[in-house]
Amino acid sequence: MNPQLTPDGRLRHLLTLDGLPRAILTQILDTAESFMDVGEREVKKVPLLRGKSIFNLFFEPSTRTRTTFEIAAKRLSADVVNLNIATSSQTKGEAILDTVDNLSAMHADMFIVRHSQSGAAHFIARHVAPHISVVNAGDGRHAHPTQGLLDMFTIRRYKGDFHNLTVAIVGDVLHSRVARSQIHALTTLGVPEVRVIGPKTLLPTGVEQMGVKVFHNMEDGLRGCDVVIMLRLQNERMKGALLPSAQEYFKFFGLTTEKLALAKPDAIVMHPGPMNRGVEIDSEVADGPQSVILPQVTYGIAVRMAVMALLAGGASA
Amino acid sequence: MHASLPDANSLIAQLADAIAPTLAPDTFIVGIHTGGVWVAERLHALLKCTQPLGTLDISFYRDDFSRIGLHPQVKPSNLPFDLEGRDILLVDDVLHSGRTVRAAMNELFDYGRPASIRLAVLVDRGGHELPIRPDFVGLTIAVPDHQNINLSRLDDGHLTLSLA
Numbered sequence A: 001m002n003p004q005l006t007p008d009g010r011l012r013h014l015l016t017l018d019g020l021p022r023a024i025l026t027q028i029l030d031t032a033e034s035f036m037d038v039g040e041r042e043v044k045k046v047p048l049l050r051g052k053s054i055f056n057l058f059f060e061p062s063t064r065t066r067t068t069f070e071i072a073a074k075r076l077s078a079d080v081v082n083l084n085i086a087t088s089s090q091t092k093g094e095a096i097l098d099t100v101d102n103l104s105a106m107h108a109d110m111f112i113v114r115h116s117q118s119g120a121a122h123f124i125a126r127h128v129a130p131h132i133s134v135v136n137a138g139d140g141r142h143a144h145p146t147q148g149l150l151d152m153f154t155i156r157r158y159k160g161d162f163h164n165l166t167v168a169i170v171g172d173v174l175h176s177r178v179a180r181s182q183i184h185a186l187t188t189l190g191v192p193e194v195r196v197i198g199p200k201t202l203l204p205t206g207v208e209q210m211g212v213k214v215f216h217n218m219e220d221g222l223r224g225c226d227v228v229i230m231l232r233l234q235n236e237r238m239k240g241a242l243l244p245s246a247q248e249y250f251k252f253f254g255l256t257t258e259k260l261a262l263a264k265p266d267a268i269v270m271h272p273g274p275m276n277r278g279v280e281i282d283s284e285v286a287d288g289p290q291s292v293i294l295p296q297v298t299y300g301i302a303v304r305m306a307v308m309a310l311l312a313g314g315a316s317a
Numbered sequence B: 001m002h003a004s005l006p007d008a009n010s011l012i013a014q015l016a017d018a019i020a021p022t023l024a025p026d027t028f029i030v031g032i033h034t035g036g037v038w039v040a041e042r043l044h045a046l047l048k049c050t051q052p053l054g055t056l057d058i059s060f061y062r063d064d065f066s067r068i069g070l071h072p073q074v075k076p077s078n079l080p081f082d083l084e085g086r087d088i089l090l091v092d093d094v095l096h097s098g099r100t101v102r103a104a105m106n107e108l109f110d111y112g113r114p115a116s117i118r119l120a121v122l123v124d125r126g127g128h129e130l131p132i133r134p135d136f137v138g139l140t141i142a143v144p145d146h147q148n149i150n151l152s153r154l155d156d157g158h159l160t161l162s163l164a
Helices: A022-040 A064-075 A096-105 A120-127 A143-161 A178-187 A218-222 A246-253 A293-312 B008-022 B035-046 B098-107
Strands: A052-057 A079-084 A109-116 A133-139 A164-171 A192-196 A213-214 A227-229 A269-270 B028-032 B054-056 B087-095 B116-124 B135-142 B148-155 B157-162
Touching: A022 A064, A022 A178, A022 A293, A052 A064, A052 A096, A052 A120, A052 A133, A052 A178, A064 A079, A064 A109, A064 A143, A064 A293, A079 A109, A096 A109, A096 A120, A133 A143, A133 A293, A143 A178, A143 A227, A143 A269, A164 A218, A164 B087, A178 A192, A178 B028, A192 A218, A192 B028, A192 B054, A192 B157, A213 A218, A218 B035, A227 B035, A269 A293, B008 B135, B008 B157, B028 B035, B028 B098, B035 B054, B035 B087, B035 B148, B035 B157, B087 B098, B087 B135, B116 B148, B135 B157
Parallel strands: A052 A079, A052 A109, A109 A133, A164 A192, A164 A227, A192 A213, A227 A269, B028 B054, B028 B087, B087 B116, B116 B135
Antiparallel strands: B148 B157
């Protein structure tokens, strides 16, 4: 049984997009669409989660994800508590489940969890009381489901639907939880061609089994694409002998105007942030007319509102 | 269809006749999804209202959300005007407990502070649970708690009332 779903098939936790049915993904995207206008109102709030307490448990630093979760929860009228655990009790040696138990004793209704260890959110979800929901906000190399969903939302907003698209994911797929979530979502939603582009050292072995086409040459991979998703190249990869240098990486796998011209003329460029300008993406592209990188951030709020509303609704039945 | 229920379209026409003499020209008409929007669309046309029609989906304001969750098909609210200081005619198909109207008023106030809100309903079926009464009503009928009165729209756009 999928631990993310209730016996009657509703969302119980959001831990990974792997194995979530298309109907649930579509329901989240549709719900997010209806939350889009809340940010435009005089009062940017709806009272859905009034009286609920949401704890942002960030065992690993994050600015954008934590902030957008916080804004999303506040727009739903929830009370939000941010804990940067890297700087609090974990350094005193408190076990993760003790932290969770203590916060549950403070009447938490939902945990948003970011952790450097894959599986941390699953671990917490198995442990919490039945009325508490867990949202994975990124665990190790495993999954980042709300990022994957906001990327799907962005694609749907710009391209209408998923059925005729060619989508390329470019860069460090090996270390990317974002890429894994994107690939699961794109294939579930029926994108006919998903490509991954990167040097052999940065693509996981057997990635073809996820239903993607592999390219080691960026020019070949970009040809005819509707959507180009760039991944962040973490600087620490340079040290581990996976790559010679940032300059050389940019030469082969950095997205420039010239390379982007190989994709379809109306192709959109996405990036989960934070960007390394001049490493995986040229500023001219990042700030250019085909970039939808800032809309992605805005959409992230509506998508996270949708996830939290669907999780919290009916939970106390 | 219940034989004794009047025709929805003639009820809407009567409702429009009752509203017309009191309607300031810059009033905004706002329908509540889904049935209220159908009635509001008709009233908007019959009253020759020149302002854009507003629609509200009150799913995010329901007071039973924590028990039953989000409605499976939430439609976006669409208020293509600034309602600050304006007169609003709020339209719904059936007034029952009054909770939908309460939620709609809460939502309207999140867009601004209207000068006034008046309520027009096609049917007031009784069973009120809140101090909310219509300013304009097409049909007042006492419907027992175990029954529902519904407005539905046929493919040709024809509206019908039914009791189930």
